[in-house]
Amino acid sequence: MTLTQDAPVRTDAITVEGVSRSFGSVKAVEDATLTVPRGHVTALIGPNGCGKTTLMLMLSGLLRPDAGEIAIAGHDPRTDAAAVRAEIGWMPDQLGSWDNLTCLQTLTLMGEAYRIPRATARARGMALLHRVHLEEFADRPARVLSRGQKQRLSLARALVHDPAVLLLDEPANGLDPRSRVELRDLVREFAAEGRAVLVSSHVLAELDEMVDDAVFMSKGRTMGEHAAAMVADARLKYRVDALDPAALQEALSRGGVEFEPTATGAITRIADEANAAQALAWLIRQGVQVHRFGPAGSALEQTYMAMNEERR
Ligand SMILES: Nc1ncnc2c1ncn2[C@@H]1O[C@H](COP(=O)(O)OP(=O)(O)O)[C@@H](O)[C@H]1O
Numbered sequence: 001m002t003l004t005q006d007a008p009v010r011t012d013a014i015t016v017e018g019v020s021r022s023f024g025s026v027k028a029v030e031d032a033t034l035t036v037p038r039g040h041v042t043a044l045i046g047p048n049g050c051g052k053t054t055l056m057l058m059l060s061g062l063l064r065p066d067a068g069e070i071a072i073a074g075h076d077p078r079t080d081a082a083a084v085r086a087e088i089g090w091m092p093d094q095l096g097s098w099d100n101l102t103c104l105q106t107l108t109l110m111g112e113a114y115r116i117p118r119a120t121a122r123a124r125g126m127a128l129l130h131r132v133h134l135e136e137f138a139d140r141p142a143r144v145l146s147r148g149q150k151q152r153l154s155l156a157r158a159l160v161h162d163p164a165v166l167l168l169d170e171p172a173n174g175l176d177p178r179s180r181v182e183l184r185d186l187v188r189e190f191a192a193e194g195r196a197v198l199v200s201s202h203v204l205a206e207l208d209e210m211v212d213d214a215v216f217m218s219k220g221r222t223m224g225e226h227a228a229a230m231v232a233d234a235r236l237k238y239r240v241d242a243l244d245p246a247a248l249q250e251a252l253s254r255g256g257v258e259f260e261p262t263a264t265g266a267i268t269r270i271a272d273e274a275n276a277a278q279a280l281a282w283l284i285r286q287g288v289q290v291h292r293f294g295p296a297g298s299a300l301e302q303t304y305m306a307m308n309e310e311r312r
């Protein structure tokens, strides 16, 4: 008996096939194809203007595709808009202007818009304010919030109806480092609860520690279904630096370890954290004075570069 045999059949929360949308002569999204599984955070990465927001608007049912198929938990936004709205939490790139409402009023009203009874919506709003660490702002108008706090209110607003699928459009945009870390932790928690999360950004570094899979977009098109495998592979690369790089390289050669020499040490592949711990202990036992040992760098960045190489 293995885990994979026992696991339930995987149903993807979002499937998109051959979706296109133009604005006049601008092909904002062209033949986009992707899947977003439950329990994962999937990144939607690409430069400004590549079509991320347009794609997300179509997923949330706010914009009609010209062509292609979309399914949100099995529902088609074109024919089953109400079911899609119930499944989806949408965090737009701008909070919008509900500035005169208090944070709790904002969430309560949003809940009522989803036909949740007022008392329940209020209780859920309060619970969400705790969750995003805004409880002390419950009765203060949203306009007094800082940018990072507004982003967190926006996140809470997207969660009011307990959606199975979360679409976050550039949520880390303009956040300070601390807010970014908090956002990352929240997003990981939502995925751990079994939700599917699709998070867009044009800044690779923002997403590196947040996501499991990545979909890259360029000029309206999604680039290759194999990005996830490339990201996973890039994550296996470790950089090891030692006071005496030659001694490190010698030890690796003796141990039969494949590596790429660098000026300060080596880059090698390590399967997982347990293997990394073993490898480090082994190097120390060999008398190598290791002063740096860790992932070789941004897995997303490496993938992005590799994909651009392929396209040349
Ligand atoms: N409502 C609109 N009317 C006309 N052009 C639009 C509209 N929305 C987006 N576009 C254009 O479509 C392209 C993709 O935009 P967008 O989806 O906002 O990209 P991203 O979110 O990746 O920055 C851009 O060229 C943009 O100017």
Ligand SMILES: [Mg+2]
Residues within 6 Å of the ligand: 052, 053, 054, 093, 169, 170
């Ligand atoms: Mg956008």
